[in-house]
Amino acid sequence: MRVLHVISEMGAGGAEAVVAGMVRSGGDFGWESGVASGGGHRAEALRAQRVPTYDLPVARRRATGVLRAVAAARRAIRGFRPDVVLAHNVSASLVSRLAAGRTPVVSVFHGVAETDVRGAARILRRTSRAVVAVADASASLLRARGVAVEVIPNAVFAEPPRVHRGAIRGLLGLGPDVPVALCPARLEPQKRHDVLLEAWTLVAGAVLLLAGDGSLRAELELLAEELGVADRVRFLGTRCDVPDLLEATDVTVLTSDWEGMPIAVLESLAAGRPVVASDVDGVREVLSGGGGVLVPRRDPKAAAAALAKFLFDSNARAAAAEAGRAAVERDHDPHTQMKKYDELLRTTVGGRR
Structure with missing residues (x-):
């Protein structure tokens, strides 16, 4: 299964750590992974490991920024040819849906401010074949606004310290x-x-x-x-x-x-x-x-x-x-998290969802 992760950036944040961990572990589940992002040290590390990476400008809250991001995402999708797009957070979900054509989009909701939940729910309802929340509290906010959500708690892909x-x-x-x-x-x-x-x-x-x-x-x-x-x-x-x-x-x-x-x-x-x-x-x-x-x-x-x-x-x-x-x-075991994502994505790709 070819999985393209779409995320605004691949720097030091938590969602970025999740993506990097999923890409590294995906091979154990038969995934071929690619990442489209605005760059960052984690994107550079994945590129050094020969993971296909694609440049994606951050979609600011302006039409021109969204259009540039959509054009870049479309190039990434044509180049990687994924079976499914895994979009991390709301703006990535919007960009992915506009770029993906018939390729299914699954969204991972890492959270937004309470004032932005209503808008996030509206976008996720219209863009995503399936929506994953990383916590029960986040899922409850979306369900209250009519979004069907599956909860897959974040895991920690722990890295040992390099120095004592x-x-x-x-x-x-x-x-x-x-x-x-x-x-x-x-x-x-x-x-x-x-x-x-x-x-x-x-x-x-x-x-x-x-x-x-x-x-x-x-x-x-x-x-x-x-x-x-x-x-x-x-x-x-x-x-x-x-x-x-x-x-x-x-x-x-x-x-x-x-x-x-x-x-x-x-x-x-x-x-x-x-x-x-x-x-x-x-x-x-x-x-x-x-x-x-x-x-x-x-x-x-x-x-x-x-x-x-x-x-x-x-x-x-x-x-x-x-x-x-x-x-x-x-x-928060990584293997358990990856198994749940694998089952969800394969069901989505198979068209039974």
């Missing part, structure tokens, strides 16, 4: 005993780094690593200065070495306003790192089995208290690490 804890801490200028928190998230409004920085004013004696870049970087750097925490916060920019950063870390934190089922959380649990996260959407599903602490949205005091618990209490860290690893192994 002491070495990566040395490269980051961190002492061997300093408590470290990591926030692996784009510097965009959804992720609410402002809440995290306010929480950090209540956590003394530790360092916060912000791995990601985005439109709010300058504003957040200024806020860190104003709050008096700039000397304890490191803006690392976009990173391709998250497994190494996790090796250097004691706890991971996400103070987002909304999430689907973030791969950053799954990667952290698989690495034995407890997670402090906002009590939202798919994060609640992941952490319900242990592995961390959920805190109310936009509550810096609650986030600070949970961070301090894991930063300074080794027993709490160890207990959460054990629970988190068990939850990932039980509920």
Whole structure:
């Protein structure tokens, strides 16, 4: 079965990690995979592995941008000749449907802001032969708006760290005993780094690593200065070495306003790192089995208290690490995820759906 993944970009995000993992594992299920995207380090890595990759400009919310993306997607489909297109997220689904002709399109809904759900549902109803949600919470939002959805939870295609804890801490200028928190998230409004920085004013004696870049970087750097925490916060920019950063870390934190089922959380649990996260959407599903602490949205005091618990209490860290690893192994196994996708896509290609 020839599967063409269509996605806006193949950089450091969670959906991109899912695509890269599915492409690497697809051969075990008889897939021949290709990827059409706006590029990024994961696309370059796949290209080096001789995976067919195609350039696809990001479809901005303007007609000219969508038309350019559709033209590029049509070239990719003609070149790769897939049996099915697997479109990741809403804009990719729209572009794929306009370009695919008779080739079926299956959409993977990784999540959108609550204000965008109605529009997303309308597009998915009209573009997709089948729709997959990565979390029960996301599926419920779509079903309430008349979209038939199958839930296939995200899995973590774990990559081992390339260097040991002491070495990566040395490269980051961190002492061997300093408590470290990591926030692996784009510097965009959804992720609410402002809440995290306010929480950090209540956590003394530790360092916060912000791995990601985005439109709010300058504003957040200024806020860190104003709050008096700039000397304890490191803006690392976009990173391709998250497994190494996790090796250097004691706890991971996400103070987002909304999430689907973030791969950053799954990667952290698989690495034995407890997670402090906002009590939202798919994060609640992941952490319900242990592995961390959920805190109310936009509550810096609650986030600070949970961070301090894991930063300074080794027993709490160890207990959460054990629970988190068990939850990932039980509920987010890559083979189980791929088997479900394989069954869905083959049914779709066979025309019985």
